[in-house]
Amino acid sequence: MRDDTAATADERFVGATLARWAVEQPTVVALQCQAQCLCWSDLHRQVEQLAGRLHTELGVNRAIALDVSDPLLLILAFLAVSRSGNRALVLDTGWPDAQRAEIDRQTRPVRVLDNTQLMLLLENSEQKPVPTPEPTPDQAFYVGFTSGSTGIPKGYRRSHASWLASFELSNRLFDLQPGDRVMAPGSLATSLHLYGVIQALQAGIGVVLVPRFRPRTVLQALGEQGVTALYGTPTQIKLLLQTAQRDALPALPELRHLIISGAKWPDDTRQALRQPFPNAGLTEFYGTSEMSFIALHNDETRAPEGSVGRPVPGVEVRIGPSAQTPLTTGERGRIWVRSALVFDGYECGGGDEIAREGDWLTVGDHGYLDEQGYLYLVGREKRMIVSSGLNLYPEEVEAWLLQHPEVTQAALLGLPDALRGHKIAAVVQADDAKASAESLRQHCRQRFPISQIPKAWYFLEQWPMTQSGKTDFVALERWLTVVQAGTGPDKAIPS
Structure with missing residues (x-):
């Protein structure tokens, strides 16, 4: 792997390396989306032109919203906003109107750019870029938004320095080489896919984009374009498989x-990946939009079953009610993280589960560490269900249900109950129409006490997903409310 340490000493902002790649590999394709292509020299020139225009018109440290559906245009605009010294609010074009209006109200961007406006700006840009001061490492350049699977998305703000530190770690952990081609075939409004694309471009590695995630189209593009590295959520990889x-x-x-x-990859399906991807090594990492990388394992550093790996270099992890009162090994509690990779703060939103103690940060994930330093997740604080006075982490039961051969998706929700406070309900998508609540109950009894086993079972054919490829819990709760009211179709199995 090449060592770019000396070469990047003065490249102190995200996208700074584009100038170098425009000189070293000017005619090599940097970005490709179906028939659209941009070589490195054209990418650098257009980014500089658009950045100069934005800097001249808007100044610096302003919020510029990107409401862009074309992935190649979005990457171009994102890099230009970063280069101009402003911060890009990457909006999800699939948001409902009410959700989008609330985000606009909370963030108040100075300008909103869509596909049409970007094309006009690029067509009317000066032939020679306007000289633009370089952004500083501590400037915020990106505002991403959580998927909104449990409510209105939160807008998290990242500085150049935090992503540059993450890039350095990625270069060490992922072993991407010159000549690789990267694909992140999901919505670029999610941090996983956007990060994968920008990290590759920063390293001088070409990127293949797809307009939307369609499994057969993605598989075709992987083969035709010679993609060597693929970022994805477990749901996306499962659909490809x-x-x-x-x-x-x-x-x-x-x-x-x-x-x-995005979630744990089922250990029992690793071998199945060898059929479509015979030479692909599997790397799993646990992280959050606010904290970036936390723990990782791969085919060489296999973690014990259920673990998300050991903390990555430079990241410290503590478990406890606070960072200053850590629990002993094996005890469950909040996960606290200290690293140079964490976010600056929220542009909008937030929640009680987010807390800072000095340099330590928690986003409300709960877990524990074993004696060898492996980290295990048990669930998110905001999804915890209290039933009959006991705390239940739905993610543990959901992960076990997904080990059932007939189950393709599973979610646990708490239904209001006068006796228990909440009654645990399971919503399941199954491959086999013969899947029964009783067989799933028996499956759960192999691992969990009766108090953690769902009392009601619902089967759903069309599973609601967010743009980031995760379960849309808001839609599930809405569907379950309709079903319970008796105003919608369902296949419900009472306890």
């Missing part, structure tokens, strides 16, 4: 890296 198996598609031997985050 199912499509490849169902359609008997040819294997993709050029893919060498599968980089997965």
Whole structure:
């Protein structure tokens, strides 16, 4: 792997390396989305032109919203806003109107750019870029938004320095090489996919984009474009695997890296990945939008079953009610993190589960550390269900349900109950129409006490997902409310 330490000493902002790649590999394709292509020299020139225009018109340290559906245009605009010394609010074009209006009200961007406006700006840019001062490492350049799976998205703000530190770690952990081609085939409004694209470009690695996540289209692009590294959520990788198996598609031997985050990858399906991706190593990392990388493991550093790996270099982890009162090994509690990778703060939103103690930060995830330093997640504070006075982390039961051979998706929700406070309900998507509540109850009894086993079971054919490829819990709760009121179709199995 090349050592760019000396070369990047003065490249102190996200996108600073574009100038170098425009000189060293000017005609090599940097970005490709179907028939659209940008080589490194054109990418650098257009970023500089647009950045100069934005800097001249708006100044610095302003919020510029990007309401852009074209992924290539979005990356171009994102890099230009970063270069101009402003911060890019990357909006999700799939948000409902009410949600979008609330985000606009809370963030008050000085300008909103969409596909049409960006095209006009690029067409009318000066031939020679306007000289633009370089941003400083401590400036905020990016505001991303949580997926909104449990409510109105929170806008988290990141500085150049935090992403540059993450880039340095990625270079060490993911072993991407010159000549690799990266794909992150999900909504670029989510931090996983956007980060994967920008990190590759920062390292001089070409990127293949797709307009939207469609499994067969993604598999076709992987083969045709010679993609060697793929970022994705477990749901996305599972859909690719199912499509490849169902359609008997040819294997993709050029893919060498599968980089997965967003949830735990089921250990029992690792071998199945060898069929479509025979040469791909699997890297899983646990992180959050606010804290970046926390823990990681891969095929060489396999973690024990259920673990998300050991903390990555430079990241400290403590478990406890506060960072100053850590619990003993094996005890469950809040996960506190200290590193140079964490976010600056929220542009909008937040919650009681987010807390800082000096340099330590928690976002409300709960877990524990074992004697070897491996980290285990048990759930999120805001999803915890209190039933009959006991605390239940839905994620533990959901992960076990997904080990059932007939279950493809699972979610636990708490229903109001006069006796228990909340009654635990499971919503399940199953491959086999013969899947029964009783078989799933028996499956749960292998691992959990009766108090943690759902009391009601619901089967749903069309599973609601957010743009980031995660379960949309707001939609599930809405559906379950309709079903309980008797005003909508369902297949419900009472306890």
